[in-house]
Amino acid sequence: MASQLAPERTEDVGTTRVPALFTPLTLRGVTLKNRIVISPMQQYAAGRDGLPLDYHVAHYGRLAMGGAGLVLTEALCTSHQGRLTYSDLGSWDDACIEPLARIVSNVREQGATPGAQILHAGRKASVQRPWDGFEPLSETDLAERNEAPWETIGPSALPANPGWPVPREMSQADIDAALTEHAEAARKCREAGFDVLDIHAAHGYLIHTFLSPISNQRTDKYGGSLENRMRFALKVAQAVRAEWPKDKPLFYRISCIDDEPGGWTLDESIVLARELGEQGVDVMDCSSRGLGLRGTPVVVPREQGFQVPFAERLKQETDLATMAVGLIMDAEYAEAVVAEGRADLVAIGREALNNPNWPVHAADTLMGDAAYEGVWQPRYGWWLSKRAKSLEAARREQSGK
Numbered sequence: 001m002a003s004q005l006a007p008e009r010t011e012d013v014g015t016t017r018v019p020a021l022f023t024p025l026t027l028r029g030v031t032l033k034n035r036i037v038i039s040p041m042q043q044y045a046a047g048r049d050g051l052p053l054d055y056h057v058a059h060y061g062r063l064a065m066g067g068a069g070l071v072l073t074e075a076l077c078t079s080h081q082g083r084l085t086y087s088d089l090g091s092w093d094d095a096c097i098e099p100l101a102r103i104v105s106n107v108r109e110q111g112a113t114p115g116a117q118i119l120h121a122g123r124k125a126s127v128q129r130p131w132d133g134f135e136p137l138s139e140t141d142l143a144e145r146n147e148a149p150w151e152t153i154g155p156s157a158l159p160a161n162p163g164w165p166v167p168r169e170m171s172q173a174d175i176d177a178a179l180t181e182h183a184e185a186a187r188k189c190r191e192a193g194f195d196v197l198d199i200h201a202a203h204g205y206l207i208h209t210f211l212s213p214i215s216n217q218r219t220d221k222y223g224g225s226l227e228n229r230m231r232f233a234l235k236v237a238q239a240v241r242a243e244w245p246k247d248k249p250l251f252y253r254i255s256c257i258d259d260e261p262g263g264w265t266l267d268e269s270i271v272l273a274r275e276l277g278e279q280g281v282d283v284m285d286c287s288s289r290g291l292g293l294r295g296t297p298v299v300v301p302r303e304q305g306f307q308v309p310f311a312e313r314l315k316q317e318t319d320l321a322t323m324a325v326g327l328i329m330d331a332e333y334a335e336a337v338v339a340e341g342r343a344d345l346v347a348i349g350r351e352a353l354n355n356p357n358w359p360v361h362a363a364d365t366l367m368g369d370a371a372y373e374g375v376w377q378p379r380y381g382w383w384l385s386k387r388a389k390s391l392e393a394a395r396r397e398q399s400g401k
C-alpha cells in the first residue's frame with residue numbers, strides 16, 4: 001500500500017535515478033525543488049523591537065545554501081504579548097517587512113523557497129532566553145537585565161507548569177484581537193514576499209492550549225466539545241487564509257498528541273486536519289507534545305522519526321499533504337519516509353544546526369558523485385566533483401590498482 005503513495009515523478013541526472021527525497025513538490029503555485037525543509041527554530045537573537053538583523057539574513061541564507069527545498073524562519077511572534085522572550089522575532093510592526101524581505105531575497109538567491117512561521121506563545125510567553133534559564137521571567141530578571149515579566153493569556157486561567165504564572169482567561173475581545181494579529185502577521189509575511197506560511201499551533205502555545213482539554217476548560221463556545229475546542233484554531237486558519245495569497249500554500253503545525261492522560265489525541269488531530277483543509281490549509285506539519293508539565297514521562301519513545309507515524313496517519317486519513325519532523329537524521333531514513341509515501345516533506349531541525357549542508361550531504365549519500373552535478377550548486381559542485389576524482393585516483397595509486 002505504501003508504494004502506491006510514493007511520489008510519481010522522478011528524473012535522471014546522467015544515469016542516476018533521482019531519489020524521492022530530491023523530487024520536486026508543487027503546492028498551489030509554488031514548486032519546492034526537493035522534499036527537505038528546514039524546521040522553524042527560534043534563535044533568540046533579536047533586540048526588543050523584534051526586527052531581523054544581519055545575523056538572521058546570514059543564518060537563513062546559509063541554511064538555504066545547504067540545499068533544502070524550503071527554509072522556514074523561526075516563529076515570528078504576532079504581538080508583544082505573544083513573544084516567548086525579549087529576543088524573539090516579531091511580526092507586530094510594519095517595520096519588520098523590509099528586513100524580512102532581505103531574508104526572503106537571500107534565501108531565494110541561494111536556491112531555496114522562503115517560508116515564514118507565525119506564533120502567539122499564549123501562556124508560555126514571558127520566559128527567559130534558554131541560556132538564561134528558560135524559566136518564567138521574574139523580578140530578578142527585571143533587576144538583572146531590565147526584563148520585566150508581562151501578563152500572559154490563555155483559554156483558561158491554568159498555568160503551563162506548577163508554579164508558573166497563571167494566564168488571564170481570554171475574553172471574546174482578546175480572541176478577536178488574537179485573530180486580527182494572526183491575519184496582520186500573514187499580511188506582513190505576504191508583503192515581505194514569503195512563498196510559504198506555517199501557522200504554529202503546537203508545543204503548548206496559544207492555539208494548542210485551545211485544542212487540548214487539559215489547558216482549555218472554558219464553558220463557552222470555545223471550550224468543552226471537540227467542535228468548540230477547535231473553533232479558535234479554525235478561525236485563525238480562516239483569518240490567515242484571507243490575507244495569504246491563493247496561489248501560495250499554507251502549512252499548519254500541530255502537536256498531533258499531547259502524550260498525557262486526558263489530552264489531545266491523534267484521532268482529534270485527524271478531525272482537525274480535515275476541517276483545516278476546508279479552510280484552505282494545504283500541509284499538516286506534524287509535531288507532538290509540549291503542552292507543559294516539563295518532566296512528564298514520554299510515552300512515545302524517542303527514536304529516529306518518532307513522529308513520522310503521525311504524519312503518515314494524517315496523510316492516509318485526509319486529503320492534505322504532510323510534513324514529518326523530529327529526530328530525522330539519516331539520509332536513507334528520510335528517503336524511505338518520502339519514497340514509501342509516509343510523508344510528503346521531511347523537516348530537519350537540530351541536524352541542520354549541526355550541519356547546514358545536511359541536504360547536499362544527503363544527496364551525496366543517496367546519489368554518489370551525481371549529486372555534484374544535480375544537487376550541489378555549481379560553484380561548489382564543480383570543484384567537489386574534481387576533488388572526488390582526484391581523491392579516487394590517489395586512493396587507486398596508493399593501493400597499486
Ligand SMILES: Cc1cc2nc3c(=O)[nH]c(=O)nc-3n(C[C@H](O)[C@H](O)[C@H](O)COP(=O)(O)O)c2cc1C
Nearest residue numbers: 039040041042074075325326327328348349350351
Ligand atoms: C533551537 C530551536 C528552536 C526551535 N524553535 C521553534 C520554533 O520557532 N517553531 C517551531 O515550530 N518549532 C521550533 N523548534 C522545534 C523544531 O522545529 C523541531 O520541531 C524540533 O527541533 C524537532 O526536530 P529535530 O529533531 O530535527 O531537531 C525549535 C527547536 C530548536 C532546537
